[in-house]
Amino acid sequence: xxxxxxxxxxxxxxxxxxxxxxxxxxxxxxxxxxxxxxxxxxxxxxxxxxxxxxxxxxxxxxxxxxxxxxxxxxxxxxxxxxxxxxxxxxxxxxxxxxxxxxxxxxxxxxxxxxxxxxxxxxxxxxxxxxxxxxxxxxxxxxxxxxxxxxxxxxxxxxxxxxxxxxxxxxxxxxxxxxxxxxxxxxxxxxxxxxxxxxxxxxxxxxxxxxxxxxxxxxxxxxxxxxxxxxxxxxxxxxxxxxxxxxxxxxxxxxxxx
Amino acid sequence: xxxxxxxxxxxxxxxxxxxxxxxxxxxxxxxxxxxxxxxxxxxxxxxxxxxxxxxxxxxxxxxxxxxxxxxxxxxxxxxxxxxxxxxxxxxxxxxxxxxxxxxxxxxxxxxxxxxxxxxxxxxxxxxxxxxxxxxxxxxxxxxxxxxxxxxxxxxxxxxxxxxxxxxxxxxxxxxxxxxxxxxxxxxxxxxxxxxxxxxxxxxxxxxxxxxxxxxxxxxxxxxxxxxxxxxxxxxxxxxxxxxxxxxxxxxxxxxxx
Numbered sequence: 001x002x003x004x005x006x007x008x009x010x011x012x013x014x015x016x017x018x019x020x021x022x023x024x025x026x027x028x029x030x031x032x033x034x035x036x037x038x039x040x041x042x043x044x045x046x047x048x049x050x051x052x053x054x055x056x057x058x059x060x061x062x063x064x065x066x067x068x069x070x071x072x073x074x075x076x077x078x079x080x081x082x083x084x085x086x087x088x089x090x091x092x093x094x095x096x097x098x099x100x101x102x103x104x105x106x107x108x109x110x111x112x113x114x115x116x117x118x119x120x121x122x123x124x125x126x127x128x129x130x131x132x133x134x135x136x137x138x139x140x141x142x143x144x145x146x147x148x149x150x151x152x153x154x155x156x157x158x159x160x161x162x163x164x165x166x167x168x169x170x171x172x173x174x175x176x177x178x179x180x181x182x183x184x185x186x187x188x189x190x191x192x193x194x195x196x197x198x199x200x201x202x203x204x205x206x207x208x209x210x211x212x213x214x215x216x217x218x219x220x221x222x223x224x225x226x227x228x229x230x231x232x233x234x235x236x237x238x239x240x241x242x243x244x245x246x247x248x249x250x251x252x253x254x255x256x257x
Numbered sequence: 258x259x260x261x262x263x264x265x266x267x268x269x270x271x272x273x274x275x276x277x278x279x280x281x282x283x284x285x286x287x288x289x290x291x292x293x294x295x296x297x298x299x300x301x302x303x304x305x306x307x308x309x310x311x312x313x314x315x316x317x318x319x320x321x322x323x324x325x326x327x328x329x330x331x332x333x334x335x336x337x338x339x340x341x342x343x344x345x346x347x348x349x350x351x352x353x354x355x356x357x358x359x360x361x362x363x364x365x366x367x368x369x370x371x372x373x374x375x376x377x378x379x380x381x382x383x384x385x386x387x388x389x390x391x392x393x394x395x396x397x398x399x400x401x402x403x404x405x406x407x408x409x410x411x412x413x414x415x416x417x418x419x420x421x422x423x424x425x426x427x428x429x430x431x432x433x434x435x436x437x438x439x440x441x442x443x444x445x446x447x448x449x450x451x452x453x454x455x456x457x458x459x460x461x462x463x464x465x466x467x468x469x470x471x472x473x474x475x476x477x478x479x480x481x482x483x484x485x486x487x488x489x490x491x492x493x494x495x496x497x498x499x500x501x502x503x504x505x506x507x508x509x510x511x512x513x514x
Contacts, residue, residue, distance in 0.1 A: 123472070123476065168476075168479055168480075172479075178487075179476075179484075179488075180487075180488065180491050181469075181472070181488065181491050181492045181495060183492075183495045184491050184494065184495055188491065
């Protein structure tokens with residue numbers, strides 16, 4: 001598949017998706033998001049892919065949406081284009097999705113990173129929601145995912161103040177899993193993705209789904225869903241393989257069945 | 258060897274043998290920082306960071322003093338002045354502390370207040386025996402600035418740092434050397450030549466490795482040992498792929514044969 005706004009590669013069981021509009025700091029145009037959704041859909045149903053990395057390359061993750069494209073839009077046009085609604089498909093990707101963030105992840109770029117399952121940040125990374133400086137608010141989860149990640153007070157600071165926060169602070173806030181030298185961000189993310197891709201695929205899918213549900217369900221329902229997943233997985237070949245390999249002190253070979 | 262000299266009214270910027278010399282040049286005011294010098298310093302630090310001919314940066318004063326502090330005349334403007342000058346000081350202090358090349362303060366005389374802070378922000382400090390440092394703020398009923406609260410305890414411990422702040426007493430070069438604050442004391446007529454030799458030597462060193470050492474030390478200031486080891490390991494991995502590393506290892510091995 002050829003993409004105009006993305007570079008897509010495979011490294012073993014890991015798909016690496018690079019936002020590729022460097023001239024505009026990877027501004028997230030509707031066309032780019034459409035391609036991203038398409039790429040993720042393809043990898044979701046590809047049994048050879050176990051995890052994916054989403055990055056903007058060595059310099060910048062994504063510095064937001066296309067302001068020039070939005071400046072003179074009407075509300076009706078925005079609804080018709082459903083500009084940010086389409087992004088939610090990124091969160092329905094069923095396999096582990098790791099953001100590898102170097103430089104700015106601002107506005108939509110930050111929201112895109114927050115939609116991923118884990119975030120590896122280069123020491124140059126900056127996360128922020130500068131929408132307030134343009135007289136708008138985030139439209140793809142900025143006001144909703146920040147408080148769920150970093151708490152209400154940090155979310156207020158970021159959404160009301162419009163100033164980006166640095167990688168190390170993001171790490172201390174629990175937004176970022178690991179801060180690494182910017183030169184190796186993508187490589188570290190790919191290595192981590194490879195580790196995750198080697199796990200039992202069905203278990204990974206259900207674990208991801210359950211963790212995401214935990215942010216929305218009452219604890220009782222979340223625990224019930226988790227318990228069903230736990231019992232269900234005893235119906236899989238991978239559970240048998242995983243447990244027997246453990247007992248036989250050998251590496252498990254999972255098949256996704 | 259590229260040589261460039263530029264004399265501005267209050268600050269000289271000269272590149273010689275791969276070393277950028279930033280010379281504070283208000284000797285009649287003991288190089289006190291006024292608005293003009295502050296702006297010139299901020300610009301010179303930015304320039305030194307970008308200057309590919311400058312692989313090491315030296316900060317030094319002309320005349321009898323390194324820098325006697327801020328021009329107190331400006332303090333009389335009150336809090337509004339503080340807000341205005343903050344951005345420029347941040348550029349100078351963080352610039353020296355974070356730029357990916359060695360920075361050296363050559364203390365040819367007193368370093369007080371912001372002058373002391375600038376010296377603390379450098380990686381290395383050399384002084385003549387009659388030089389001294391002073392946290393002068395207490396004398397005008399003010400608390401410290403320029404990052405002294407962060408930098409000084411890290412270099413000499415909180416007890417010593419607070420003693421200097423509370424009393425505002427002079428810290429003679431000799432005692433500063435004993436505390437590890439000054440790397441070495443030199444005879445007055447040798448300071449510049451010693452620093453020039455050392456800086457020139459660092460300028461021919463493995464640039465990338467020196468920058469990485471500084472980056473690791475800075476990163477470690479806000480991390481755990483485990484995270485610091487991780488960061489070092491990753492940076493070393495980047496370095497091992499460089500031609501510089503391969504050439505030096507080859508040369509090292511050949512020398513031993």
